[in-house]
Amino acid sequence: MTRKFSEILPEIISPGEFKKDIQQEGEPCMKKGKITTILLLVIFLAGLSLLLYPTVSNFWNSLHQSRAIVDYTKQVEEMGQQEYDDMWAAAEAYNQSLAENPDRFTMSREEKERYKGLLDISDTGMMGYLDIPSIHVSMPIYHTTEEGILQVAAGHLEGSSLPTGGAGTHCVLSGHRGLPSARLFTDLDQMEEGEVFTLRILNRTMTYQVDQILIVDPYDMEPLAIDPDQDYCTLVTCTPYGINTHRLLVRGHRIPNLESEEETPADVEVISGDALVLIGIAAVVLFLLAALLIWKRIHSHKRGK
Numbered sequence: 001m002t003r004k005f006s007e008i009l010p011e012i013i014s015p016g017e018f019k020k021d022i023q024q025e026g027e028p029c030m031k032k033g034k035i036t037t038i039l040l041l042v043i044f045l046a047g048l049s050l051l052l053y054p055t056v057s058n059f060w061n062s063l064h065q066s067r068a069i070v071d072y073t074k075q076v077e078e079m080g081q082q083e084y085d086d087m088w089a090a091a092e093a094y095n096q097s098l099a100e101n102p103d104r105f106t107m108s109r110e111e112k113e114r115y116k117g118l119l120d121i122s123d124t125g126m127m128g129y130l131d132i133p134s135i136h137v138s139m140p141i142y143h144t145t146e147e148g149i150l151q152v153a154a155g156h157l158e159g160s161s162l163p164t165g166g167a168g169t170h171c172v173l174s175g176h177r178g179l180p181s182a183r184l185f186t187d188l189d190q191m192e193e194g195e196v197f198t199l200r201i202l203n204r205t206m207t208y209q210v211d212q213i214l215i216v217d218p219y220d221m222e223p224l225a226i227d228p229d230q231d232y233c234t235l236v237t238c239t240p241y242g243i244n245t246h247r248l249l250v251r252g253h254r255i256p257n258l259e260s261e262e263e264t265p266a267d268v269e270v271i272s273g274d275a276l277v278l279i280g281i282a283a284v285v286l287f288l289l290a291a292l293l294i295w296k297r298i299h300s301h302k303r304g305k
Contacts, residue, residue: 068124126140134191170233171232177237193211206254
């Protein structure tokens, strides 16, 4: 007895229904593909952010440093001669009394308040700025070595001479190194004896030539002593890099100013502008690469339908 084919396979489906089933089975695969694409994009953007963070944050910090220097210079230009003379005389008198104090690194609250008011023309704590040409550093100098200061600039060590120059002074400036957000004193270990750096305080420029580089214990203050016959400035940072168990001291003695020290704060802003252009180009290139990766991923899914 012959049976109909439809009776043997009663569950057979029509071509239209078969195509519909295939599409439904393919939907999970397409969803997985989209999820994979999104995950790849997230991973790429996260990696890109980590890659660009040190460069962008350092540029941003440098830009703020440059603006602070420009603002400081304008404020100095607006000072009256009498105000200028009084401020400088007060700082020199402070340095003279400091040299006679054997316990100068331990300051009372009153002494700290007096100290913070000297050479401060804008109530921000900025007393000038530091230039180190050999390692391409220019940054503001602020009162104290508090952590908030050292994260963005050079801090003046309380108990050391204010940066007025003159025999019997020893100014000490401290800065961090190895921060992902700012360059600061990261390359200080690259300085060599004979190189120079400058302090620009109010409208005066003081040039120091490196004559001694030491690595000492954190509590060894002897190299920071004041010599009554010398005009010293010492730059301090942590060492070894990333371990920070000791201190690197780069000391300079005062020498006549050089002709090349006529660089203005405006020049610093131009350098920062060039850095911004490079960062912008890098960001555009990386964005285009990400877009190309996503387009290829989507296109491959469409061809697989």
